[in-house]
Amino acid sequence: MAYRVSSRSLELAIRHLYRYGDTDVFPHLPEINFFYEEQELVVSDLSELDLDSYSPSSAIEALAPKSRFGFRIVHQLPALDTLLLLACVIEIGDKIEAKRQSVRLARTCSYRFSVDKLTGQIFRADRSYKDWLNRQLSVIENSPSIKVVVSTDISDFYPRINFHRLENLLDEVAPKHGAVRFIKKNIKTIRAKQSFGLPVGGSAARLLAELALIDTDEALKDNKILASRYVDDFRLFLKRANDPYDSLGLLAEQLGINEGLSLNAAKTSISSRESYLEQLTNQISDIEDEAEGIALDALTADIYSDGEPDEEDMEKLKGIDLVELLENEIGAETWDMGRIKVIFRALKIAKPEEVVEYIEENFSELVVFTKELCLLMEALDDDDPGCFDDMLDEIIEAIEQPPASSVQLIRTWLLELFVRGTVEISTRELKRLAHLPALIDQRQLLLIRGRCEDKNFFRKQKTAINSFPDIQLAYLVWGASCLPDDEYVNWLDTLKRHFNKPLGGLFLKWASKNKQRLTSMLKATVAEHPT
Numbered sequence: 001m002a003y004r005v006s007s008r009s010l011e012l013a014i015r016h017l018y019r020y021g022d023t024d025v026f027p028h029l030p031e032i033n034f035f036y037e038e039q040e041l042v043v044s045d046l047s048e049l050d051l052d053s054y055s056p057s058s059a060i061e062a063l064a065p066k067s068r069f070g071f072r073i074v075h076q077l078p079a080l081d082t083l084l085l086l087a088c089v090i091e092i093g094d095k096i097e098a099k100r101q102s103v104r105l106a107r108t109c110s111y112r113f114s115v116d117k118l119t120g121q122i123f124r125a126d127r128s129y130k131d132w133l134n135r136q137l138s139v140i141e142n143s144p145s146i147k148v149v150v151s152t153d154i155s156d157f158y159p160r161i162n163f164h165r166l167e168n169l170l171d172e173v174a175p176k177h178g179a180v181r182f183i184k185k186n187i188k189t190i191r192a193k194q195s196f197g198l199p200v201g202g203s204a205a206r207l208l209a210e211l212a213l214i215d216t217d218e219a220l221k222d223n224k225i226l227a228s229r230y231v232d233d234f235r236l237f238l239k240r241a242n243d244p245y246d247s248l249g250l251l252a253e254q255l256g257i258n259e260g261l262s263l264n265a266a267k268t269s270i271s272s273r274e275s276y277l278e279q280l281t282n283q284i285s286d287i288e289d290e291a292e293g294i295a296l297d298a299l300t301a302d303i304y305s306d307g308e309p310d311e312e313d314m315e316k317l318k319g320i321d322l323v324e325l326l327e328n329e330i331g332a333e334t335w336d337m338g339r340i341k342v343i344f345r346a347l348k349i350a351k352p353e354e355v356v357e358y359i360e361e362n363f364s365e366l367v368v369f370t371k372e373l374c375l376l377m378e379a380l381d382d383d384d385p386g387c388f389d390d391m392l393d394e395i396i397e398a399i400e401q402p403p404a405s406s407v408q409l410i411r412t413w414l415l416e417l418f419v420r421g422t423v424e425i426s427t428r429e430l431k432r433l434a435h436l437p438a439l440i441d442q443r444q445l446l447l448i449r450g451r452c453e454d455k456n457f458f459r460k461q462k463t464a465i466n467s468f469p470d471i472q473l474a475y476l477v478w479g480a481s482c483l484p485d486d487e488y489v490n491w492l493d494t495l496k497r498h499f500n501k502p503l504g505g506l507f508l509k510w511a512s513k514n515k516q517r518l519t520s521m522l523k524a525t526v527a528e529h530p531t
Helices: 007-020 031-037 039-046 079-091 093-099 129-141 163-173 178-190 203-212 214-222 244-259 273-285 290-297 311-318 322-331 337-350 355-383 389-400 408-419 427-433 439-451 455-463 470-482 485-493 504-513
Strands: 060-065 071-076 146-153 226-230 233-239 269-272
Touching: 007 031, 007 039, 007 079, 031 039, 031 079, 031 504, 039 079, 039 504, 060 408, 060 439, 079 093, 079 178, 079 203, 093 163, 093 203, 129 146, 129 226, 129 233, 129 273, 146 244, 146 273, 163 178, 163 203, 203 214, 214 226, 214 244, 233 244, 269 273, 311 337, 322 337, 322 355, 337 355, 355 389, 355 408, 389 408, 389 427, 408 439, 427 439, 439 455, 439 470, 455 470, 470 485, 470 504, 485 504
Parallel strands: none
Antiparallel strands: 060 071, 146 233, 146 269, 226 233
């Protein structure tokens, strides 16, 4: 038996990855540039690949901050596996969507599959978190009989999805489909130590997670409970005759018995109609004053909205003290992570004069929001090159001590400041970081060495290629582009036998042809997620 994914699905996956990246948590894989620029050849090669015979690799797992005192494990797949998994999910995306409740209803708002051939967008743009809030408002305002709203969510949703249950659901949606076989094989490889959990952070997993809750959506509908859901957030809209405890128990039973999932007691609450309407209105308008509400409202969209505010919104943003807003949010007892990310994005767009000084003075408090901080610093450095170079020692110290020393993703994004050239670092200073043990750290250090033009290091690796795991080989090629042209081309020839996976030879040819551009591609060449 042999299965080959269609050229159409591969093309859509490449466009989607190039525009939106491989995850919304890690720095994007630089190989995505290769997929995009050599799209025709990549698609031609991969459309002939038998996925029943192909063996995917394991993923990188890393600890990431989730809230003030909360954490989660996130995943980054190798570039080729990311592309193949997304293409296979796209292959059955219509079949998953057909099993879900009608998109016209307010019940299931998140990640509705819909393909935009030009952009590679695979989710409807009008079903964002913001749209979900507005749809809830419409439901309540048009239903005077709603008296109580129950708010709850699933505890550790992605990591706790039962894999055997997901296998059965995939078989129901697309029986005997080759894409289903590959999806199962890929997830089994990633989650080898557990019989549950999806890789966190990528688009493919988002649609699979929606599949995992189709029966729960139907159970609420069958029991005549008016409900609305965004990913793992549920809202139950109850009439006077409905008992909140009874409705909540029904949901808990459905999730527990049938899906092996449980509700998060700490995030479960019951509100009166009036109280929830007030809460919902505040969430939608984000108000402290009218101007702030309108301006920030323009930025509160889901991660697949990459538009920018118009001139009028820009002027309103510039009229807001965004630095003070951020200070107030970070100083709060409980962090509203969504609002903090919106404020960081607003700072990235408005770029108030005082923000560079604010970052320098409060760097240690800001590192927990390291992705947003890195993207903001990159944007500010683009306008004023070198504005953060005097922070070199502070950044290195931050990498070596808590929280970065214990939370991988914080350390990863701090290293990204050097990868992208936002902060200059010399080969001598780089030696202070050579001890970092994680594969992802060492992978980034290869890119940084290339930016530092550490030619001697790469020359020494000619006879030590076998010491590098597969996941680092593309980064070794990327970093070694600092070598002189002829030397680099000859050096790549010695690597051919190590690049024996699909696309390996094509990647080496592309790297040789684009040697002068490789370092510049380490900047944010795909749309960064505004989350």
